[in-house]
Amino acid sequence: MTATGFTSDAGSSTGGRKGLVLAAMICAVAMTFIDQTIVSIAAPTIQHELNLSGTGVQWAVNAYLLAMAAFFALGGRLSDTLGHTRMAVIGVIVFAGASALCGLTPTGSLAQAWIITFRAVQGLGGALMYPAALAIVVNTYDLRSRGRALALFFGIAGGLTAVGPVLGGYLTEWTWRGIFWVNIPVALVALLLIAISKPTTRYRPAPIDWTGLLLIAFGVALSVFGFQQSKVWGWHNPLIGLSIAAGAVLLVIFYRYERGRQAPLIDVAIFSNRAFTVQCVILAISMAVFLPMFFFASEYAAVSLGQNTQKSGVTLLYFFVGFMVTSQIGGRLLDKVGAKRPVFMGSVIAAVGFYLWASKVTSLDMSQLTWPIIISGAGMGMMVGPSNTDAINRASSVSYGEATGITQTVRNYASSLSFAVLGTVMISVFQNRVAADPQAHAAAASAGAKAGGGSSSSFGSGSGSLADIPTFIRQDFAHGVQYVFYIMSGLMALAAVVALLGLKGGVQPASETDAAAEPESVGDAAA
Structure with missing residues (x-):
């Protein structure tokens, strides 16, 4: 530890190159x-091979996200206090x-x-890793070149979210266990590059x-648990x-408790920074769209279009x-003109894209969806990276992990x-449409499980052939998805208003803390 109370991670100040650091963190x-x-x-x-219940397979998906949400604040704090x-x-x-x-x-x-337990442990590992990785990238690049670096970071990372369904489809044809084992060689490469x-x-x-x-862990967990179990x-x-009320109360108590520590x-004083708080609001709105979009789009492709896992995954590559x-364009705009323009423009483009997407889903024609999907992706790509980067830039150089922990939470x-x-919403619309059609009621009883219509099953949890679902069931499922995508369009329009x-x-001026840290950070990685 130095006289100023700061410590450096192990490694020589000239040992790492910027490109290798960025590749390692990606x-x-x-x-x-x-x-x-x-x-x-x-x-x-x-679900079929392990004989899981509908609730069990739902939690095999949700436990990961829930654990990440609950422990991101811890991961950010640990990275700032023990070393990124x-x-x-x-x-x-x-x-x-x-x-x-x-x-x-x-x-x-x-x-x-x-599987639920170790999915939760996966989430814990991600919560420990992600704030530290992003803090390392932010520390490695100075403020004026950070936008382009993080555009690459978020662009590739966001793209991999879309690759997930494609990779999952192909690996599942071999064995579903491969979707987890594929992480091991990636981890070894990451450790080698580090x-x-x-x-x-x-x-x-x-x-x-x-x-x-x-x-914060119990506050997040209880409130999210309540919403997740509402379908069951x-x-x-x-x-x-x-459960929802108890979670909300604990989060309020957490905020008040942290102010006196x-x-x-989490140093809640950072929320007094207007730009940081606004960007957190924008990130919350946009992430309420981003990850669920992949889930509902995959289910729509499988149920309404009758595509197999490979084809439904490939659809999301659009x-x-x-x-x-556009993630690269957004990063460059951030460096040149600041965050407002790319965040606002991206949110507007995404709102238009999701609106067009919603308007076409009931056609059950993939050819009509290609451009709306591309436009939606372009809008999200332009705004997500700049919004996240601008929020983190508001923290001091020794608090990037904490700021990342907050934004990721x-x-x-x-x-x-x-x-x-x-x-x-999706299940309610689907069930109401089926119930309104007496002729469809009998067929829906057998097909509803495949389409995720049962109140105790997760989407797509059926084990039968989705191509055998009657056309009217596919149509009703598409109407449920349509409501979801219209809501997503409205949320992105709201994000645009908040950004505006x-x-x-304008470009954010470099803070004194960040400027003082730049020589050390830049010197670590020669171009």
Whole structure:
């Protein structure tokens, strides 16, 4: 530790090159992004082979996102107090180890508890890894070149979210266990690149606020759990309202508790920065759209279009085409003109794309959906990276992990809630349309499980041939998805309004803390 109280990660200040550091961190977080969508596409096969209940397979998907949301704040704090590189390595090892154990899930009575537990451990590993990885990238690049670097980071990472369903489809044809084992070679490459590049950042050792951790972890978990279980138990069950209310109360208590701490888990004073708070709101809105989009689009492709897992995954690559191209444009705009323009423009483009997408889904014609999907991806690609980067830039150089922990908690919390709420909307519309057609009622009884219509089953959890679902059931399912995509369009329009009214134009000036840290960060990685 130096006289100023700051410590540097192990490694020489000239040991790592910027490109290698960036590649190492992209490989590390690649696993977390792929696993956000890859399991959904294999869920029916996993359920069938392991004989999981509908609730069990739902939690095999949700446990991962819930654990990430609950522990991101801890991951961010640990990376700032124990060292970003150290926590990135620990996170990669935990994530890869949990992935291996998910792939080794035994058949029989232990299967359900086993896979849900280690999916949650995967989420914990991701929560430890991601804030540290992003903090390393931010520390490596100075403020004026950070936008382009993070555009590459978020562009590739976001693209891998779209690759997840494609990869999952092909691996599932071999064995569903392969969707977890594929993380192991990626983790080994990440660890090798970290060892070669030797990223160096500054951090400040400090005690961990364990009380704060318990408050935020249980607050996030209980509120998200209530929304997720609403589809299973029904809103009439008093435990749903009690769980959501208890979670909300704990989060309020957490906020008030943290304000009086000398070494808080989250320095809530950062929310006094208007730009940071506005960007957190925008990220929450956009992430309520981004991850659920992959899930509902995959289910629509499988149920309404009758596509197999490979084809339904390939469909989402159109989204990646738009996302990857505009993510680079958004990063360059951030460096040149600031965050407001790319965030606003991207949100507007995404709102238009999702509206067009929604208007075409009931046609059951993939040729009419291609351009709306590309436009939606282009809009999200332009705004997600700049919004995230601008928020993190508001923190000091020794608090990037904490800022990332906050933004990622917001992102994953919003995604988890959105999954639950939009899922309830989709099922309600689908069931109401089926119930309104007396002739369809008998056929829906057998096909509804395949389409995710049962209140106790997850989407796509049937084990039969989806191509055998009658056309009117596909149409009714498409109408349910249509409502979801119209809501997504409205949410992105709301994000555009928040960006227009809440953000200031122009490039952010370098803070004194960031400027002081730039020589050390830049010197770590020669171009």
